[in-house]
Amino acid sequence: MKIIFKRTTPNYRNILSTQEIMLYLTITLLIVSAVSAGYYFTLGADYGIKAVLMIAVSLISAYLCEAAYFYMLKEKDILKAVNRSFPYVTAILFALILPIGTPYYVVISGSLFSILIGKLIFGGFGQNIFNPALIGRVFVMMSYGDKLTAVLPSKAVDSVSGATPTTMLSGTGWSGNVGVSLTNLYIGFYKGSIGETFALLIIILGIFLAIKKVLDWRLPVFYIGTSFIITFITALVHGLSPFGFALVQIGIGGLIFGGVFMLTDPVTSPSSPYGKIIFAIGAAFFTMLLRYRSNMPEGVLYSILIMNMLTPMIDRYTISPTNENENRKKIYVIGLIGISALLITLFWRGA
Amino acid sequence: MSLLSGIGKIRLNGKKELTKSKQVLSLPEPEIVYIPLIIGASTDFDVHVSEGDYVHKGTKLATRKDIYVPLYSPVSGTVKGIEKRMHTSGKIQNHLLIENDFKDDEITPFSYDNPDSLSAEELVEAIKEIGILGLGGSGFPTYVKYQNAKNIEAVLINAVECEPYLTSDYKVMEKHSEELLDGTHFLMKAGHAGKGIIAVKVTNKDLILKLKEKAAKFNDIEIVGVPDAYPMGWERVLIREIFKKEYERFPSEIGIIVNNATTAIYLSEALRQKKAITHRIVTVSGEGIKNPENVYVPIGTSVDYIIDKIGGYNDKCEEIVVLAGGPMMGKSIANDQFVISSYSNSVTILPKKDTDEMPCLRCGLCVEYCPAKIQPVQIMNGEKMKDLDSVTNAGADKCITCGLCSFICPSKIEVTDWVGKAKTRIANARKAGGK
Ligand code: SF4
Ligand code: SF4
Numbered sequence: 001m002k003i004i005f006k007r008t009t010p011n012y013r014n015i016l017s018t019q020e021i022m023l024y025l026t027i028t029l030l031i032v033s034a035v036s037a038g039y040y041f042t043l044g045a046d047y048g049i050k051a052v053l054m055i056a057v058s059l060i061s062a063y064l065c066e067a068a069y070f071y072m073l074k075e076k077d078i079l080k081a082v083n084r085s086f087p088y089v090t091a092i093l094f095a096l097i098l099p100i101g102t103p104y105y106v107v108i109s110g111s112l113f114s115i116l117i118g119k120l121i122f123g124g125f126g127q128n129i130f131n132p133a134l135i136g137r138v139f140v141m142m143s144y145g146d147k148l149t150a151v152l153p154s155k156a157v158d159s160v161s162g163a164t165p166t167t168m169l170s171g172t173g174w175s176g177n178v179g180v181s182l183t184n185l186y187i188g189f190y191k192g193s194i195g196e197t198f199a200l201l202i203i204i205l206g207i208f209l210a211i212k213k214v215l216d217w218r219l220p221v222f223y224i225g226t227s228f229i230i231t232f233i234t235a236l237v238h239g240l241s242p243f244g245f246a247l248v249q250i251g252i253g254g255l256i257f258g259g260v261f262m263l264t265d266p267v268t269s270p271s272s273p274y275g276k277i278i279f280a281i282g283a284a285f286f287t288m289l290l291r292y293r294s295n296m297p298e299g300v301l302y303s304i305l306i307m308n309m310l311t312p313m314i315d316r317y318t319i320s321p322t323n324e325n326e327n328r329k330k331i332y333v334i335g336l337i338g339i340s341a342l343l344i345t346l347f348w349r350g351a
Numbered sequence: 352m353s354l355l356s357g358i359g360k361i362r363l364n365g366k367k368e369l370t371k372s373k374q375v376l377s378l379p380e381p382e383i384v385y386i387p388l389i390i391g392a393s394t395d396f397d398v399h400v401s402e403g404d405y406v407h408k409g410t411k412l413a414t415r416k417d418i419y420v421p422l423y424s425p426v427s428g429t430v431k432g433i434e435k436r437m438h439t440s441g442k443i444q445n446h447l448l449i450e451n452d453f454k455d456d457e458i459t460p461f462s463y464d465n466p467d468s469l470s471a472e473e474l475v476e477a478i479k480e481i482g483i484l485g486l487g488g489s490g491f492p493t494y495v496k497y498q499n500a501k502n503i504e505a506v507l508i509n510a511v512e513c514e515p516y517l518t519s520d521y522k523v524m525e526k527h528s529e530e531l532l533d534g535t536h537f538l539m540k541a542g543h544a545g546k547g548i549i550a551v552k553v554t555n556k557d558l559i560l561k562l563k564e565k566a567a568k569f570n571d572i573e574i575v576g577v578p579d580a581y582p583m584g585w586e587r588v589l590i591r592e593i594f595k596k597e598y599e600r601f602p603s604e605i606g607i608i609v610n611n612a613t614t615a616i617y618l619s620e621a622l623r624q625k626k627a628i629t630h631r632i633v634t635v636s637g638e639g640i641k642n643p644e645n646v647y648v649p650i651g652t653s654v655d656y657i658i659d660k661i662g663g664y665n666d667k668c669e670e671i672v673v674l675a676g677g678p679m680m681g682k683s684i685a686n687d688q689f690v691i692s693s694y695s696n697s698v699t700i701l702p703k704k705d706t707d708e709m710p711c712l713r714c715g716l717c718v719e720y721c722p723a724k725i726q727p728v729q730i731m732n733g734e735k736m737k738d739l740d741s742v743t744n745a746g747a748d749k750c751i752t753c754g755l756c757s758f759i760c761p762s763k764i765e766v767t768d769w770v771g772k773a774k775t776r777i778a779n780a781r782k783a784g785g786k
Contacts (some may be wrong), residue, residue: 001664001665001666001668001669001670001671002669002670002671003670003671003672003673003685003686003687004670004671004672004682004683004702004703005554005672005684005685006672006683007683007768008678008765008767008768009679009680009681009682009683009752009754009757009767009768010678010679010681010754010756010757010767011672011674011678011679011681011683011699011701011704012363012678012679013380013704013706013757013758013763014758014759014761015705015761016761017709017761017762017763018709018712018762018763019709019759021712021742021761065560072720084709124709124710125709126709126710126711126712126713126762127561127710146591183369185782213716216714216715216719218354219369251592254521266713266715267712267713269713271353271357271713271714271715271718271726271728271729272715272718272726272729273353273355273357273715273719274355274720277354277355311708315729318521319726319729319741319744319745320744321724321726321745321746321749322355322356322357322718322722322724322725322745323353323355323356323724324596326353326355326356326635329355330354330355
């Protein structure tokens with residue numbers, strides 16, 4: 001028995017660890033993966049197997065990439081170093097935002113890109129500025145855009161069924177038919193990226209993660225909430241049925257998936273409550289702006305990357321004590337949401 | 352939960368069951384007591400006795416020079432000189448040695464014949480003469496709060512004891528509920544306050560009932576139950592909870608004086624029984640010892656003596672840490688030779704645990720839980736860059752070293768220490784700037 005002097009306080013620690021946070025996140029992502037694979041098996045065994053293999057291939061590539069990286073850094077315990085870098089979270093996330101028709105070599109190169117360029121070159125876990133999975137997604141979209149289809153290449157003849165609700169809607173100036181019923185849009189049994197369609201399930205998992213303190217509830221709530229308000233007001237002004245329109249708009253394009261799993265990546269989002277709220281509202285604004293005013297209906301992706309870039313700025317702007325000027329901050333928040341809704345209403349060129 | 356400023360407190364596993372239902376042990380008195388000649392940062396004392404002198408229990412031994420605080424002998428016996436010894440501050444300090452003759456030969460160092468007729472000013476003078484210090488080891492004398500008090504509406508008695516493992520306040524209050532109310536009345540009178548509030552954790556139902564029963568006789572003392580959360584016992588959080596108010600620097604700005612429960616009890620005992628503070632109840636707990644207990648010992652009893660008397664350390668632990676205080680705010684002391692002061696409420700002994708530090712996730716949990724409503728992660732990042740402006744703007748000096756940010760951090764980063772360094776940086780810059 002020896003008395004040790006410990007320079008640091010406190011000597012009492014919470015159980016929740018970063019390893020556990022990542023574990024919870026991975027479990028929820030695996031649930032999404034399992035449901036997704038199940039859905040694709042109903043379309044045919046080849047679809048189901050493809051979905052499973054895409055996730056597996058992405059995982060293997062990510063692990064190999066990290067192992068090679070740490071090997072080159074002459075790390076002694078490579079396995080430990082890789083495990084402390086959590087490649088699996090990025091790898092699964094990346095696979096889940098690809099459509100089913102994505103060829104394996106695209107999955108591999110995207111996964112490698114996510115890990116290497118998205119995370120490792122910034123100095124590894126905790127240092128990256130952008131969400132690594134999204135970096136990978138943008139990379140494959142730019143390099144192999146035409147390969148990212150929602151049908152297996154072998155079945156490419158029936159190209160109509162490859163259209164996702166998002167692409168269909170954008171083709172009709174956003175006021176046409178989604179192609180799936182509102183209920184199914186939320187249940188998720190339609191084609192899109194393999195993991196992002198199961199909105200209802202993702203919401204439930206998100207609530208679980210928020211309770212477990214794995215993610216901050218403010219991010220998805222303000223992101224999805226602001227998106228809802230923006231589209232609701234847009235529809236109202238432009239004479240569409242506001243509820244139906246807004247529900248469709250937040251149901252498509254992986255918005256809910258992005259809000260729960262991508263926007264909430266702690267490393268790339270601000271750390272204060274106020275900062276997180278500004279961040280989420282900004283992402284909602286850019287999502288809608290890109291959706292309606294660019295030829296990239298997948299606004300979610302870019303909007304989150306844009307906000308990732310602004311995170312250091314938001315952090316600097318919100319550095320003062322969190323209970324200073326609370327009322328003024330609340331007014332700013334409402335103002336930001338209002339301005340976003342107004343601008344999108346003005347910019348909207350549908351109908 | 353607040354949307355913008357986070358939760359600011361947390362429910363901890365209190366581990367109070369280790370000692371709460373056990374009887375307080377009155378240990379045999381030690382042969383030697385060591386009276387620390389240090390209070391807060393001040394080590395400048397007038398020592399009134401010299402080696403070989405006979406002292407009574409209650410003899411005035413020394414007084415602090417810069418701010419008046421008297422020290423009384425907790426036992427009768429012979430002065431054995433001054434020795435350097437470990438202190439709860441973590442540094443070696445001068446201690447006055449008294450050899451106990453076990454005669455318990457007591458004198459009355461002060462005498463207030465009719466305590467109920469004392470005026471407010473006389474009461475403040477009495478609090479000063481009794482030598483009551485605030486808890487937490489900062490050694491802030493209680494009377495100072497009252498000397499400068501103006502327009503005080505309420506005296507808030509902090510009986511929350513939110514640190515895990517600690518039950519000494521609970522034990523004292525259980526036994527001295529009468530004195531607690533009596534002392535609260537004296538404090539109210541000293542501050543010209545019309546109202547007294549005693550804040551107890553809602554989980555201490557029996558104690559609340561008992562106090563409510565006793566308080567029913569008066570109509571100016573209210574017993575309030577507060578949530579079982581940490582750091583509920585910190586003035587700012589407690590006032591936020593009860594009064595829904597914030598203040599700049601001191602609670603007196605909004606008409607409140609906060610005192611600890613033991614302060615009220617000491618005061619009542621000193622006034623009514625003419626007794627100096629000679630003994631106290633201390634929680635000695637944690638998984639690092641065999642039998643966690645509350646012990647009743649003279650001031651100046653060495654911790655190794657107490658641990659030996661209650662069964663010693665837990666042999667199963669190879670390495671332990673000995674903390675002056677609880678596990679959240681307590682300080683690790685390099686050995687067990689330090690002694691119990693009038694303001695020491697506990698010693699916590701824990702098996703040493705190594706933490707596996709991961710990179711910062713930037714998850715913001717430290718921000719969400721910080722009771723001072725500052726952003727520990729931002730302050731840490733600013734401090735790493737040695738950026739004085741950034742840590743100042745972030746309000747690092749508001750930190751109360753509650754330890755919650757390190758506690759909550761999933762990456763097990765020593766965030767509290769980083770904020771501590773930033774605080775020192777600000778203080779040094781202020782000193783250099785002559786402000
Ligand atoms: S709690 Fe720890 S990991 Fe999270 S932001 Fe604070 S310092 Fe970083
Ligand atoms: S130690 Fe300081 S910075 Fe950390 S939570 Fe407590 S008050 Fe906030």
